[in-house]
Amino acid sequence: MRVAVIGAGIIGASIAYNLARRPGVEVTVIEKERPGAGASSHSFAWTNAFDKEPLHYHTLNRDSMELWHRYAHGLGVADAFECRGRLQLENTAEGAEVLRARVRRLQSWGYRCRVMEIGEVSALEPGLVTDSFTAASYSAVEGHVDVPRVIEACLRLAQDRGAEVLTGRAVTGLQRSDNGKIDAVETTGGSVACDVVAVAGGTSTPELAAHAGVLIPQPESPGIVIRTDPRPPLLASVSVLHLPALGPDRADVHLRQTKDGVVQIGQGTQESLNEDDSQAHADDLLDRGARYFPALKGATALPQPVGYRPMPADGLPVLGFAKSARNLYIALMHSGVTLAPLVSELATLEIVDGAQVEALAPYRVERFS
Ligand SMILES: Cc1cc2nc3c(=O)[nH]c(=O)nc-3n(C[C@H](O)[C@H](O)[C@H](O)COP(=O)(O)OP(=O)(O)OC[C@H]3O[C@@H](n4cnc5c(N)ncnc54)[C@H](O)[C@@H]3O)c2cc1C
Structure with a gap:
């Protein structure tokens, strides 16, 4: 399975890392600037579920918080996560x-x-x-993360397992065959053939998904740290x-x-x-x-x-394959630092194993259609 991951923020890097650990999965990460250039480098990087509503979204954040120690440890950057409350x-x-x-x-x-x-x-x-x-x-249970170190570790370990990381290459389009499947990702440096596209382009994700006719409403959400x-x-x-x-x-x-x-x-x-x-x-x-x-x-x-926070209109993540573009996997969310360990593992279950994770049911893109 060839998976093109668009975006090397904390979400794209985490998905690439989890995918690359699976035998038989060839991962290509395509990043228009440099790893972490988007929201991930502006983040306060606080892992918390304090103000998260409703309960299913609170639980999603909390389950991910519980993974952070193990995740950072597995990446070989245990001290990139601090959890002193x-x-x-x-x-x-x-x-x-x-x-x-x-x-x-x-x-x-x-x-x-x-x-x-x-x-x-x-x-x-x-x-x-x-x-x-x-x-x-x-x-x-709340803490914070050294995001650049985590991104760097994810990409390095993914590369150790054969992933390719293309930086300074912007995705400009998605090539679709007659049956609607995306066959390749068009970039400023040529096209990348793929079986699955995982879009983790942060605030650019709606624009990228629109190439396949998938609409995601996203208001602007500026913030300063x-x-x-x-x-x-x-x-x-x-x-x-x-x-x-x-x-x-x-x-x-x-x-x-x-x-x-x-x-x-x-x-x-x-x-x-x-x-x-x-x-x-x-x-x-x-x-x-x-x-x-x-x-x-x-x-x-x-x-x-x-x-600018990647922020779908209802504040909840967008996660999963789009029904109208079946090999387009979307991963757009605020609180991506909190959520990265869990959503990247669950996305891998859905992309590689074909699972339909029930905990992700509230976050499908079709809720906007
Ligand atoms: C001010 C602020 C404070 C925040 N505080 C917190 C917090 O305390 N806790 C928390 O959990 N979350 C927080 N967040 C949210 C969190 O930072 C984001 O949810 C997370 O960084 C999203 O990561 P990402 O990988 O999805 O997106 P990004 O980090 O934006 O990465 C997307 C990547 O895609 C690339 N890209 C875009 N378009 C293309 C293209 N066409 N071709 C190729 N590459 C492309 C970009 O260059 C970028 O590197 C905050 C965000 C902001 C802005």
Whole structure:
């Protein structure tokens, strides 16, 4: 079986890695720029299922989170995944009520999170100024990923098993035979013959799928994750801090620190829209973090370009073969960092073994037709 994988972000690279481990599967990855050039390099890379609804989508994320340790270990980059939990704080009575209700709902789904006393928060993260906090929650199962290292490892191991990785080659079309089957992928460097096409082109996936007449509605979903200069280790115990808003125009922020000491800060939740890539906005995000976490004072905020989330119109992934183009496998999703270990394994079951994975039934592209 010859499979052409379009896109070398975390999803395309993970699918290529899983496919290449199967005997008899010839994998060609086609990437228009360089591996990780798309949403994967803009990601906050937080593995979580906290705000994920409905239950089946929460469960999909959670099942994938549980695979991350094994996945990173198998790729030979065990330390590219860190899982020390997430601490979320609120500073209003209303925010406290919403957080407690969310925790109750998540607990009813068996998610490992709980409300935490403010005294416990101080013990966990002594660097936090806790005087204005009205509520806190802790989820032990959340963490973050070093995405570039994971992508690099996936592609390297896939190549070790014979996969070809073509970079700087854009897919421009799909060649279909009379029976509707896609026989080849047209690229800027010639065509690539295939039996199956797996489209993991991130925000370009709707445009790529449209070559085979498959329509996927996708609104724009811009986001910004700013960075700082490298700092000494900041967080004593947790992987991600989610700090409360400082007023109507200064929304909540989430922050993490990567192994190189760089602190990454994003606004709102993982899905919040933001296009302000100015220095002033980057300074403000840092200042919001420093209000509660004074160790950030003195850091330099480095604005980052806007990243666009691959985001199907209903916010849920699109996964599976299209009924109208039977050898076109689509893998388009937000939260791809959280989902990569699981969806790449399940996609492999569907592509190579012909399985129809029931857990993926809510995510078929036909729901939009
Ligand atoms: C600001 C922001 C914050 C985020 N935070 C989180 C988070 O905390 N946790 C989480 O789980 N997820 C998060 N996400 C989402 C996550 O990053 C994405 O879901 C994931 O990176 C998608 O990976 P992908 O491989 O599908 O797409 P991409 O990484 O976009 O990769 C697609 C690749 O396809 C290539 N390509 C496109 N068109 C063509 C073509 N015609 N020919 C060949 N190649 C092509 C692109 O160059 C690109 O390299 C965030 C995203 C953003 C933007």
